[in-house]
Amino acid sequence: MLAAMSATADSPGSPAAVAVARNGGDACPGTLRLHTADDGALARVRIPGGVLTAARARTLLDAAERLGDGELHLTSRGNVQLRGLGQDCGGELAELLREAGLLPSDRHERARNVVASPLSGLDTAGRSDIRPWLDELDALLCASERATALSGRFLFALDDGRGDVDALGADLTLIALDDGQALLRIGPGDTGALLPVAFANAPRAALLAAEAFLDLAAGPDVWRISGLPGAARAVLPAEAARRAGLAPPPEPLAHRAAAAAPGPGAVTGPGGRTALHVGVPMGRLTGVRWRALVETAERLGSGELRCTPWRGVVVPGLAAATAREALDALAGAGLVTGPGSPWAGVGACVGRPGCAKSLADVRAEAEAALGPAGRLPVYWSGCERRCGHPRGEWIDVLATPDGHRITHVRGESRGAPTAVPDDPAALAAAVAAARDART
Template identity: 60%
Template sequence: MLAAMSPPAISPLPAGESSARTRGDACPGSLRLHRADDGALARVRVPGGVLAAGQADALGELAGRWGDGDIHLTSRGNVQLRALTADCGGELARVLGGSGLLPSERHERVRNIVASPLSGLDNLGRADVGPWLSELDGLLCGSDRAAALSGRFLFALDDGRGDVDALGGDVTLLARGGDRLPAQGGDGELPAHDGDRALLRMGTAREAVLVPYGQAARAALVAAETFLDSAPDAGTWRVADLPDGADALLMEVVRALRSAGVGAELAPSPPRPRAAAAPGPGIVTGAGRATAALSVGVPLGRITAAQWRLLADTAGQHGDGTLRLTPWRGVVVPGVAPERAAGALHALGEAGLVIGADSPWTGVGACIGRPGCAKSLSDVRALAGAAVGPVGALPVYWSGCARRCGHPHGDRVDVVATAEGHEVAVVRGSIRDEPVLVPGGSHALSATVAAARGTRD
């Protein structure tokens, strides 16, 4: 199977250039690389952010041998390898395929699934979305029709707490209440049984669809395939691009689900949370659970080789052998014995990862900026580092140009580089305040950003 894989092709588009909407999207993947100013870029999809420790080792090997040595996290819980050499294609495909990170050559760019990172770990969700994640990824890779999805189409699996529901998925499954039984051994709870139901959302449609919990993953795939049947052309990448909107699509989805034998009925769509709730750094526990989890933040989403090795070693030696990458550029290590949790967390903090809410890096994000991106007008990462200070009431995201690549959803301070300086504005919901232009150096910019963020109580 690996021998049949095509080596990655490097897109001829200039760094950061979008493809024309008439051609479909040019999202990078692990078999179609993107040419950036610092070399080729590979984006490796990690559905739900779940990585085995061995897969983490494979990614670290690739980054060290062919790239800049670091692991770059994305706002969808995926991994980017940057500064790759032009001749790494065959080795990239071989290592990713051998580690299970490339189960289907045709589907590698469409495996865009975010999931509640703490699902099943803290007992705060209404169900464990793990079964949805495994089944949906398998269904995606087995669907010929789904291979036509855009690399930007997003599935979100929310365990009921509303965290990834706020990320604006094209197809969102939201767990609802129901009877849950204690698991054997008292370690958490069993997933919801088939009598429970999930709410399936499509973009910003005013209504949603209730489907049986046990058929939720299949329903998500049917919804995505129905979207493809409704898309007028290759430039319709996401549900929001449909000319008739998501409401018209929803009725088609209900008919398709019923034809496929999936019980489906319309229901009111509850309002989405205005801001996504990232897991806080620290030790995560749940009543009655025999193990804990470690949640850490990653400054600007860039993990050094030493930090990555420590995370993988911590998962293998102290955890259950897996890592969970979050859509907020953090990492969760599940399955840690409670008596070892504090020591393991301290070691991660000593390595430079964020382990407490009082870290000055809390809530600070940035795109790659200069020199990695030709479109960027500023070295926003250096400026973000110079501006870190007391934790603000609002998060802040620094963008090197008006495209705002990787920006988060929800309330935030928006810093955008322009030809005249940097614009600083507060974003609340869908409203962006009138920006303040700061033409001066980093000191004036830092002060303006700090004032916009406010002070957290």
């Protein structure tokens, strides 16, 4: 999602936002550290767990309409990006976000990368409601001086036991178990080391593990646990356990991520209340779409929205009797409300004209290739970086100088690519076939 950058650097903790360049260091954008893209400056607003009050949601749209391109762009971490910003709007943007409570700490704003199971507490699939974890971890991060050194790429995940965000490959993942217990996964995927921890102590253990990572990192370019030298990565679990007062298990624990992302539609939960999960085509929330979501949350729901790591939005707290009417209204605003939508499972990077590295307007190409919903998700990328691509099993459509390359991806393995010439009809047919393939 990052595009071509200019050549300046920021001053950490400065109250005014400035546009900065990719200079070999961690150049992740924030709200105090804007990036210059082909369509203007870009700000990334960290929203831990994707949780927004309706008032804060309105502030984000106000900022986008006053200062940017008028749209909110969801990321694969449940954050929100503002694009098309003016180079001199940083101070005004920061002040807007501060007043709304979206910037609780200037020095920690890029460290607040936390994804959480978006349906936690709203249905019966999870083992525990991890909302208390979310609030506590964010508070602990903002109170930690050491955490200011965390990269904008470092990611925490809070999984309520269903396995959805555990599958996202976070640096540190808390997984709820039964009977007041939890696991702390240190490192991404099934290769990460697992430590048992009491549910109530889990956020503190995650913060201490992050601080241990920083102390073991060999230099400023080690942004994530996967980048640690082998020896340092091997000792990190024991060091994290020591700091948190945990007893490392006598033998390695096994816990496989389920990799199940929620589908669009209505979800019935405890007390008969209903939550709506809708997909956002290409992650682009126009003013019409965002206002429809906010008004639904205020009028029919609990007044809260939850942005998901799959570029969707959850509206909690509706009465069952109003859910169908609300879903129909959101569908009318252009949101994905059921698995039959041609937009279901379709994603793309920004592409042209927003990104100078992109070889194509992949969003327009993806829209032109829409057809019946496929078995597998598909993600269109304008260059080899594949910014924002999904995890698990998916179809990779990559723009090349001669057309496109289509590859079936399963975790870390990739099938043989198929080259498709620059022909829209042939490309649409090839993508549809790849999405429904069973081999």
